Amino acid sequence: MSKTLFEKIAAREIPAGIVYEDDQVLAFRDINPQAPVHVLIVPKRAIPRVAAAGPGDQAVLGHLLLKAAEVAKQLGLANGYRLVINNGPDGGETVPHLHCHILGGRLLAWPPG
Ligand code: 5GP
Numbered sequence: 106m107s108k109t110l111f112e113k114i115a116a117r118e119i120p121a122g123i124v125y126e127d128d129q130v131l132a133f134r135d136i137n138p139q140a141p142v143h144v145l146i147v148p149k150r151a152i153p154r155v156a157a158a159g160p161g162d163q164a165v166l167g168h169l170l171l172k173a174a175e176v177a178k179q180l181g182l183a184n185g186y187r188l189v190i191n192n193g194p195d196g197g198e199t200v201p202h203l204h205c206h207i208l209g210g211r212l213l214a215w216p217p218g
Contacts, residue, residue: 109202111147125176130169132176132207141210142180146173152203154192173205182209189217 113119115131122134124144132146148165152158158166170188177186186209191197 109151110200111145111202111204112149112151115147115149124180125172127172129165130172132172135206139206140208140213142182142186142208144176144180144207145204146176146207147202147204153201154198154203155190156192158203169205173207177207177209180207180209182207185209187213 108116108118110119111131114121114123114133115126121136123131124134125132125146128149130146130148132144135143135145146169148162148169150165152162152165155166173188186207189206189208190203191199191206
């Protein structure tokens with residue numbers, strides 16, 4: 106199985122601005138930021154998308170969400186932020202390795218486009 110783009114970032118084969126790492130997840134700056142702070146947090150073990158996750162992924166997904174909140178705090182997003190997981194073509198998913206966008210540093214409109 107070939108590595109996903111985000112597995113290559115985790116393996117340091119592709120450079121990225123890494124802001125947090127532990128044994129289960131990696132957080133790094135998005136290459137095309139949509140807000141003053143735009144970080145992706147991903148499980149190191151690739152799950153294609155949330156629709157493909159199963160009961161065995163429950164712990165890592167819970168860990169990912171808790172760490173997303175920690176990373177947002179670490180990045181100074183005390184006034185709020187948005188967590189986004191795009192799923193499938195209509196959801197805007199472009200990289201088939203589950204990732205949670207952490208967006209902040211400006212007022213984010215709702216509903217999203
Ligand atoms: P999606 O559209 O799948 O929800 O989000 C994929 C995200 O990955 C996009 O925001 C895109 O800018 C980001 N991205 C794509 N390629 C790279 C890359 O090589 N490095 C980094 N840091 N981000 C990337």
